[in-house]
Amino acid sequence: MLIKILGSAAGGGLPQINCNCRNCAAVRSGEPGLTARTQSALAVSADGSSWLLLNASPDLRQQVAATPELKPEPERGPRHSPIKAVALTNGDLDHVAGLLSLREGIPFAIYASAEVIAALDANSVFNALDRTLVPRVAIRNGVPVVLRNGGEGLGLVLEAFPVPGKVALYLEDTAAGPNFGTREGDTLGFKISDAGAGTSFFFIPGCADVDARLAARLRGAQLVLFDGTLYTDDEMLTQGLSAKTGKRMGHISMSGPDGSMAAFASLDVGRRVYVHINNSNPALREGGPERHAVETAGWEVAFDGMEIRL
Numbered sequence: 001m002l003i004k005i006l007g008s009a010a011g012g013g014l015p016q017i018n019c020n021c022r023n024c025a026a027v028r029s030g031e032p033g034l035t036a037r038t039q040s041a042l043a044v045s046a047d048g049s050s051w052l053l054l055n056a057s058p059d060l061r062q063q064v065a066a067t068p069e070l071k072p073e074p075e076r077g078p079r080h081s082p083i084k085a086v087a088l089t090n091g092d093l094d095h096v097a098g099l100l101s102l103r104e105g106i107p108f109a110i111y112a113s114a115e116v117i118a119a120l121d122a123n124s125v126f127n128a129l130d131r132t133l134v135p136r137v138a139i140r141n142g143v144p145v146v147l148r149n150g151g152e153g154l155g156l157v158l159e160a161f162p163v164p165g166k167v168a169l170y171l172e173d174t175a176a177g178p179n180f181g182t183r184e185g186d187t188l189g190f191k192i193s194d195a196g197a198g199t200s201f202f203f204i205p206g207c208a209d210v211d212a213r214l215a216a217r218l219r220g221a222q223l224v225l226f227d228g229t230l231y232t233d234d235e236m237l238t239q240g241l242s243a244k245t246g247k248r249m250g251h252i253s254m255s256g257p258d259g260s261m262a263a264f265a266s267l268d269v270g271r272r273v274y275v276h277i278n279n280s281n282p283a284l285r286e287g288g289p290e291r292h293a294v295e296t297a298g299w300e301v302a303f304d305g306m307e308i309r310l
Contacts, residue, residue, distance in 0.1 A: 001194040005306035006063035009037035010278040011094040033286040040276040046155030056098030084149035088112040103128040159191040164208040199310035205276040210263035228274025261297040
């Protein structure tokens with residue numbers, strides 16, 4: 001199984017279009033130890049020919065152009081794409097906006113929770129995706145799905161499961177009840193398996209907490225690609241970038257006694273990689289103390305174009 005990190009940043013990318021934080025300013029000035037990053041998305045393939053996207057970034061067109069495996073094959077005629085399916089972990093704009101870059105008659109299947117599909121159905125702009133070519137398939141938590149695009153199998157199995165999280169920002173105003181109406185399943189994690197090769201990995205780009213149920217699921221995993229949005233819960237406040245903490249946004253921090261580094265310390269995960277990293281995160285800086293702490297704890301920081309083989 002081949003995994004390509006198309007984009008490793010959180011929403012807005014690095015540098016963010018309107019941001020003068022230390023990291024964004026450093027990337028613009030060419031400071032060593034920092035590289036530009038597009039918004040979070042992955043591509044996965046069992047055979048190197050048919051590809052599954054995990055989330056559809058607003059930067060998808062740029063990401064496809066930078067990934068030779070995702071370009072159309074000339075011998076397949078005037079119209080072709082190796083992208084055969086897209087699976088969505090939630091309805092965040094950062095994860096669904098790129099679907100509109102796939103509107104040019106590309107046949108592929110969308111896999112998402114019933115709630116996310118309902119959100120797509122309620123927004124007529126997504127009708128640009130011809131439903132005769134792009135079916136919307138509801139997935140249920142804990143029920144493995146053999147991924148297909150029409151009659152074509154991808155050789156991959158997707159299992160979704162709920163993780164602590166938050167309803168998409170644009171749905172907060174219409175959500176009822178406490179905590180913005182967030183329900184179990186508004187944010188999903190995925191287990192992707194290649195049954196033929198006997199390999200699997202977990203993809204969890206958004207997570208508010210590693211609770212006992214999630215810890216039990218991840219224990220002993222080969223590979224986990226996990227939410228690396230913030231290094232500290234209050235870093236966007238202290239940098240003057242936002243009035244929201246990480247917890248308010250549905251993201252666990254890397255550091256601290258309640259952070260992901262501490263939570264994973266006893267889980268015996270073979271390989272741990274941070275994805276969905278916010279532009280404010282000091283762990284983006286190669287050689288810095290935060291990066292040193294992350295790497296000492298056994299973690300890697302993803303970068304655009306990173307390739308992982310299982």
